[in-house]
Amino acid sequence: MVQVGAFKLADLSGVSKRxxxxxxxxxxxxxxxxxxPESGPEGPLLVYFHGGGFVxxxxxxxxxxxxxxxKELGFTVVSVDYRMAPEHTFPTAAHDSIDTIHWLGADLSKGFLVSGDSSGANLAAVVAHEAVDSGLSPPITGVFLRIPLLVHPDAVPEQYRPYYNSWEEYKDGLILDQKASRWxxxxxxxxxTSGLFSPLIWPSGHNNHPPTYFQLCGxxxxxxxxxxYEYVLREEYGVPTKMDVYAGMPHGGTDFYQMLPVHGKSMKDMKAGIEWILKQRP
Structure with a gap:
């Protein structure tokens, strides 16, 4: 990392970017x-979808x-600039994300993960489900979801509504609040009601979903x-899951508050979570 005041910028020396x-x-x-990486053997691939509310x-x-x-795990990363609203409305971002994983021509035998944050984590979850339904081969190794959007508040199934409290509890939250979410x-x-926006209610369910690592803010x-979503995957479908929750952090706080120790912790946790996913491979 390169330190600039309170902020840590990525040090990409030794990393090829194009x-x-x-x-x-x-x-x-x-x-x-x-x-x-500029040197070393070719490692696993991770496709990343950025956040920003699809806008x-x-x-x-x-x-x-x-x-x-x-640098530490030897990954190749493809970070996708999917098309955004208001010029490109639903389901363009979902379709762009799905098209990305079907276009990839890399050797995926060493591992293939999808990931994203917030709305990008929504896209990663959508991609993972579509890959299962379409029989993508080789299959996705695992999913890493950071502060994910996984269901529209108007589409939460009745059996889960008693546990869907944070939407109201933090409706005036820092960084992201209800007003901004609705905008x-x-x-x-x-x-x-579409699985392409609310993967929690994916029409075919969650059978054969890849192992999934979560980072959530409290x-x-x-x-x-x-x-x-983690409960449904683990308890109802037997999907291996791992989760880290950062108490006291608002949406995206581990990224926005880089001056706090929680930022570095989230990076160490990410490394451990990705290593955990790779260990789940048969």
Whole structure:
């Protein structure tokens, strides 16, 4: 890491970075940033989808994490600049993300993970489900979800509503609140009942879902998206899961408050969580 005041920037020395273009189903193409170690054997691949409510953001937003992935774990990372609202509404971002994993021509035998934060974690969850349904081969090794959006508040199944409390409890939360969430949804013109927006209610269920690692923030209106989803995967479908929750942190606090020890802890936890996923491989 490179320290600039209170902020830590990624040190990409020893990491090769270049842009690639990924074709989409409608004849367009989208940019992605590709990172890999400049030396050493080719390692696993991780495809990352950035956050920003389907409206904001760019591929380089989580470079601090990409530094750990490439330098310490030998990963190649593809960070996707999917198309965003309001110019591109639902389900364009989901389709771009699905098209990305079907386009990849890399050797995936060493491991293939999908990941993202917030709305990007939503896309990672959607991709994981579509990959199972479509019989993607080789299959996705694992999923890493950071502060994920996993169900529209109007589409939470009745049996889980007693446990869906953070949406109201932190409706005025720092960084992300209910008003902003609804504005993002209005821009994206999401369909609450579609699995392409609410993967918790994916139509075919969660059988054969890859092992999944979660990072959640304790004072996040989306916290219970992650807690309910993790419970459903683990208890109802037998999916291996691992979870870290950062008490007292608002949505994205582990990234925004880089001056706090929790930022470094989240990076160490990420490394351990990714290593845990790789150990789940048969």
């Amino acid at each position: 842009d690639i273009q990924i074709p989409t189903r409608d004849g367009e193409s989208i940019r992605a940033a590709l990172y890999h 904001l953001g760019f591929a380089e937003m989580y470079e601090a994490g990409f530094e750990v992935l490439t 993002f949804n209005d821009q994206y013109k999401s369909d609450p 004072m996040d209106p989306l916290r219970d998206d992650g807690l309910i």
